Amino acid sequence: MKNTIAVLKAIADDTRLKIIRLLLQHNYCVGALARRLELTEAAISQHLKVLREADLLVGERRGHFMHYDVDRKQLRALISEFEELAAIQREGCQPKKEGCMQKKREKCRVHESGKECPEEVRFACHGPRADEKENLHNGHCNCHES
Amino acid sequence: MKNTIAVLKAIADDTRLKIIRLLLQHNYCVGALARRLELTEAAISQHLKVLREADLLVGERRGHFMHYDVDRKQLRALISEFEELAAIQREGCQPKKEGCMQKKREKCRVHESGKECPEEVRFACHGPRADEKENLHNGHCNCHES
DNA sequence: CCTTTAATTAAGTAATTACTTAATTAAAGG
């Protein structure tokens, strides 16, 4: 799936979810959708555009009328993404093995002196910065509980 | 699931989806999430509130720290909702059997006279109003193609 | 108690979104 967030945003709207439900059942034209959902055709057209750009719909012209179909492949792709998400396992925290600096954490009383946190204790107290990926255990393990 | 749209809206945000991914792996406190996502704790706290109110998270206080957990039941419930959606079958349109008024449709030239659409042809031309659920075939079948 | 700390809430702002009406586009068909 190209852009999961765009697909989710597209589907996370009451009107658009109703449109998807309707189009899964029948091949409604834009006017029919507008009548059923009691909105203007312009509003429906704009919603259809959002869904189309998220690859959730494919449109087909039939004479004067545009008929839209749900791309069921994309729906299934979304389900797969969620299944992958739900399958993420909890990683157990092993402070000692991973070098979590429990002791240094206790030393952090920087604000008393009004000074900047010295590098020696900054990491232990405030955890890794975005660019420090090595130690992932500050802030989420039991170090805090001591 | 109580409110599918609220759950979808909660999850359909880049930052919040990242929070969910992180919390599925580890028990991060709010500050740790803020550091990793390079946002203020206030911003994270507000996102956590959205997720909490969608029942996607449960929080637990540990001393000074709040630790949040993803409610995996809710994730699975969301997957079920999507599977139900994807399982909706296309209903074939049977105009004759269902009394679709193909003939009357052709008579609709109301706008020529500048008059209101007479009730006799209104339904056929413009389809059922929201309160007319009996005939679901105007606007989505091949009637238009004739 | 009093101070520190982590998290939340309040207040404000810029960007986005969901609609409206009006204008435009494009196919159908005399």
Added chain:
DNA sequence: CCTTTAATTAAGTAATTACTTAATTAAAGG
């Protein structure tokens, strides 16, 4: 061609959202 029709796009608006900084709350611990 010219008109009709269905759909889309343009322009504008009110509501919502994602953030910020500042103020508040609540537990921890000397």
